[in-house]
Amino acid sequence: MDPGVIGLSGFAVAMVLIALRVPIGFALAGLAIICTYLFFGFRGGEEFQAVRAVYPTMALISSNVFEFLHSYPLSMVPLFIALGHVAFHAGITTEIYFAVRVWLSRIPGGLAMASVVGCGGFSAITGSSVACASAMGRICIPEMTRFKYSPSLATSTVAVGGTLGALIPPSVLFIMYGLFTEQSVNKLFLAGVIPGLLSLLGFMTVIYIWARLRPEAGPVPDETYTVKERWIATARAWPALLLFVVIIGGIYGGIFTATEAAAVCLSVAIGYGVLARKLDWDKFLQAMKDTAVQSASIFFIAVCAKMFVAFVSLTGLTQDVLGLTEYYQMPNWAILVVIVLLYLLMGMFLDPLGIMLLTLPFVIPLVEGMGLDLIWFGVVVVKLLEIGLITPPVGLNVFIISSVVEKTVPVHTIFRGVINFLAMDLFVFALIVIFPVLSLFLPNSQF
Amino acid sequence: GKTLTWTDGSPNRGTRAEASMWFADQLEQRTNGDLKIEFHWGGALLKAKAAPKGIGAGAADMGLVLGVYNPKFHHGLTLGDLPTQYSDPWVSTRAMYELIQTNKDLQDEFDKLNLQFIANVTATEIQLICKGDPVRTLEDIKGKKVRGIGVYGKIFKDLGATPVSMTVYKSYQGLDTGLLDCSQIYTYAIPAFKLQEVASEVTLLDWGALLGLAYVMNKDTYEALPQEQKDIINQLGSDYVDHFAEKARQGNMDALAELEKAADGNKVNIHTLSPADKEKLLEASGPYLAEWQAEAEKLGMDGAAMHKQFLALLKKYEDERLSAGYPWTR
Amino acid sequence: MDALRSADGPDSPDSQDMTGRPLWLAGLERGLLTISVICILAMGALITLNILTRTFFGWSFPDSVIIVRELMMGAVVLPLAYVTAGRAHIMVEVFTSRMSPGAQLWLNILSSAVGSLTLLPIVYGGYLDLTGVWEDEAYFFGDLGLPEWPGRLAFFLGYTFFVVRLVVLTLQDVRELMIFKNKNK
Numbered sequence A: 001m002d003p004g005v006i007g008l009s010g011f012a013v014a015m016v017l018i019a020l021r022v023p024i025g026f027a028l029a030g031l032a033i034i035c036t037y038l039f040f041g042f043r044g045g046e047e048f049q050a051v052r053a054v055y056p057t058m059a060l061i062s063s064n065v066f067e068f069l070h071s072y073p074l075s076m077v078p079l080f081i082a083l084g085h086v087a088f089h090a091g092i093t094t095e096i097y098f099a100v101r102v103w104l105s106r107i108p109g110g111l112a113m114a115s116v117v118g119c120g121g122f123s124a125i126t127g128s129s130v131a132c133a134s135a136m137g138r139i140c141i142p143e144m145t146r147f148k149y150s151p152s153l154a155t156s157t158v159a160v161g162g163t164l165g166a167l168i169p170p171s172v173l174f175i176m177y178g179l180f181t182e183q184s185v186n187k188l189f190l191a192g193v194i195p196g197l198l199s200l201l202g203f204m205t206v207i208y209i210w211a212r213l214r215p216e217a218g219p220v221p222d223e224t225y226t227v228k229e230r231w232i233a234t235a236r237a238w239p240a241l242l243l244f245v246v247i248i249g250g251i252y253g254g255i256f257t258a259t260e261a262a263a264v265c266l267s268v269a270i271g272y273g274v275l276a277r278k279l280d281w282d283k284f285l286q287a288m289k290d291t292a293v294q295s296a297s298i299f300f301i302a303v304c305a306k307m308f309v310a311f312v313s314l315t316g317l318t319q320d321v322l323g324l325t326e327y328y329q330m331p332n333w334a335i336l337v338v339i340v341l342l343y344l345l346m347g348m349f350l351d352p353l354g355i356m357l358l359t360l361p362f363v364i365p366l367v368e369g370m371g372l373d374l375i376w377f378g379v380v381v382v383k384l385l386e387i388g389l390i391t392p393p394v395g396l397n398v399f400i401i402s403s404v405v406e407k408t409v410p411v412h413t414i415f416r417g418v419i420n421f422l423a424m425d426l427f428v429f430a431l432i433v434i435f436p437v438l439s440l441f442l443p444n445s446q447f
Numbered sequence B: 001g002k003t004l005t006w007t008d009g010s011p012n013r014g015t016r017a018e019a020s021m022w023f024a025d026q027l028e029q030r031t032n033g034d035l036k037i038e039f040h041w042g043g044a045l046l047k048a049k050a051a052p053k054g055i056g057a058g059a060a061d062m063g064l065v066l067g068v069y070n071p072k073f074h075h076g077l078t079l080g081d082l083p084t085q086y087s088d089p090w091v092s093t094r095a096m097y098e099l100i101q102t103n104k105d106l107q108d109e110f111d112k113l114n115l116q117f118i119a120n121v122t123a124t125e126i127q128l129i130c131k132g133d134p135v136r137t138l139e140d141i142k143g144k145k146v147r148g149i150g151v152y153g154k155i156f157k158d159l160g161a162t163p164v165s166m167t168v169y170k171s172y173q174g175l176d177t178g179l180l181d182c183s184q185i186y187t188y189a190i191p192a193f194k195l196q197e198v199a200s201e202v203t204l205l206d207w208g209a210l211l212g213l214a215y216v217m218n219k220d221t222y223e224a225l226p227q228e229q230k231d232i233i234n235q236l237g238s239d240y241v242d243h244f245a246e247k248a249r250q251g252n253m254d255a256l257a258e259l260e261k262a263a264d265g266n267k268v269n270i271h272t273l274s275p276a277d278k279e280k281l282l283e284a285s286g287p288y289l290a291e292w293q294a295e296a297e298k299l300g301m302d303g304a305a306m307h308k309q310f311l312a313l314l315k316k317y318e319d320e321r322l323s324a325g326y327p328w329t330r
Numbered sequence C: 001m002d003a004l005r006s007a008d009g010p011d012s013p014d015s016q017d018m019t020g021r022p023l024w025l026a027g028l029e030r031g032l033l034t035i036s037v038i039c040i041l042a043m044g045a046l047i048t049l050n051i052l053t054r055t056f057f058g059w060s061f062p063d064s065v066i067i068v069r070e071l072m073m074g075a076v077v078l079p080l081a082y083v084t085a086g087r088a089h090i091m092v093e094v095f096t097s098r099m100s101p102g103a104q105l106w107l108n109i110l111s112s113a114v115g116s117l118t119l120l121p122i123v124y125g126g127y128l129d130l131t132g133v134w135e136d137e138a139y140f141f142g143d144l145g146l147p148e149w150p151g152r153l154a155f156f157l158g159y160t161f162f163v164v165r166l167v168v169l170t171l172q173d174v175r176e177l178m179i180f181k182n183k184n185k
Ligand code: NA
Pocket: A122, A123, A124, A125, A126, A127, A128, A164, A165, A166, A167, A168, A169, A170, A171
């Protein structure tokens, strides 16, 4: 049987299962396992080899799951999730939200805007969109809910804001891209800055329009504050500022890596909570239990996506699609359109790192052949991958937010909110593609 | 024809990947298109650590295995990772190739994993790149924060360095922020990771090279091939070693020339150690060699004989290089 | 309480309700969750201490990277059974939320059954890997030559109880369906 046929029919079955609310992880992993087994069984064009196919399938499945989780850099994810919970229970986030609230209280959607700005700031700290969405989700959403923001606006804001994580430096995706393409990581980081800020501006605009058109979604609190009150509120937010200084100072001062920053911040937050008597034993236990549950469900989906990537790699599907562009001798712009569509399509189903592993080996030679700037293309790819984090049906950031709010907001409600941002995101993406100077201005003016 | 899947934990860039593609082209040509290779790069199919078991089980037909990722069942192979006085890529890979081909213990080691050895490569000569104060003598290493790899990293620690663990991909940021003072590195990798942008003092240690890297094939897949194709693969494996050594050596020389020319505005200073310091560096690996031999005996291998044979082969190929030059210049 | 769409963990007051969740399993899941919490805190503490000793004393914890990687297995795999008990896995409910209570019960059974079948090969693979590293006496290259089996064991246990919980869940779902059918006769 042709691998393409196996893949496509398996895929259709998985989509039906997901629609019947079978957990996404089960559907993806089940599909990957069965298709991998069939692939090895039908291999070599002989008749089906039921027994011989078992061992390679097992080797591929279990080794991929284990090796994926057995990772030092990924330790940052549970630690940042824990930071979010501890900061929440120790009141660190409540204080900063109070400060932001008193400053932005008169602006429609002010708290949602503050959340997006917060995501931008958090991205400048971690290199990972997933960590960004999980930590900021825990910090922002309860506050917005408290002020009667609509669940759709509150959750989608953070899901979307989380996508800034890999665009604003430092960024794991840019490092991976730089290594594949032998481009300067420094320049890639700089190239991401303006597109990152542009995306942030775009998100704020969407929130403003949303809150204007539907004032009940982002209500304006009817309190007024004196200037003195505002500054007192700001001063009380010092623990959040301390965390920010620790992270920025530590990473750029050469004391620790971005991966290690998560552990340091967690320690600082726990230390603050205990010394300021804001974190008792029960709250702490609850925070850590929530962390464990969330980490487990996030990594379960990620692992299932990884199995799926290994299967897609096995079928050689990406090679085939890109081979077609050569076969038909397409003009450059058409090849670029095919590449973008391919990323958007894959982004609907796969995780960013998996897509990169699968595509870059074939895409980069094509792009290089067209004489396009690889730094600019890096920004294009990362922006596409970030869009993929919020597109249905497999939107990793949306799933993370759903798990952060303990499923009190259904996945489809978050996606419905995200749709409002997607149009703006595609507009920003078009700007990045049409005006390479947006990406290249900073790296080229460096020397 | 038959298509063989090839798994590789690294991206499809650089000398080693290009040499692998050369292997695939040659295989297709020499078998008149009967054997083809389909590459799976960047660990998309199997992660590097899972490669030996995965290939042995048939999840991929062939690919790269690294001894250091699975030191227990590649113990013999990790002999190649210990420091020696021979750093030349051709001399060291040739010696390793012949060692694996002729040593019974090493053959058994691959057999046990259901793997057929095809060829071997090297990560090439180990150097040190530092930011700020250069390392001119072994004393200079004391107190520096160093990213090291394998036994080499352990020896840096023994010499007084503070080890800092991070991947080579993060070493740019590490050196930039000052989290690292120095990073163990290969010459070609300095421009590849743009390290000259953030660090400018390179010390050529001339201290051996990692050699425990082998290309292997699933034994059943190999055995099922007709004898004629097996012969072609065996010959190609041997040719591959020469081909890779030539390209790797050229790549390192080009990189060094480029760094010294400072075409991108980043000047790099090159330092070397005194002969006395080089001697000391080699002596520092003594305990690790003893450790390796003790473990080999425990596993039922004749570690002393293997090491003796390896040194003799290194000497043999070094002599050949000095008298006759490289095969591609003959 | 909406028994069909419950997102409560086994800690909730009605966790020992008439659907008969086995208590020993709930206790075991809480135990695994506690170990996971300890692993997360240990990762944080180890990394923080390593930074402090490295910065102030020029000394690094031996094999700290390997230990963190091993702790990751305990941290993110062991709570899976607990997550499953609360039906807290991430799913898309938009197409099914308006279906009848009877259909919801059928969907529950479908989820648990697909999940159990999917996980069995992973558990079996985990078992092969665990026995493999145990028999090989495999260890990590590093300062201490740490054995590989603890992480593999955590992985195997985490996924085994994940499957056990799913099978129990499937049986419960079948029972609920029978009760539902009897009621609506
Ligand atoms: Na970032």
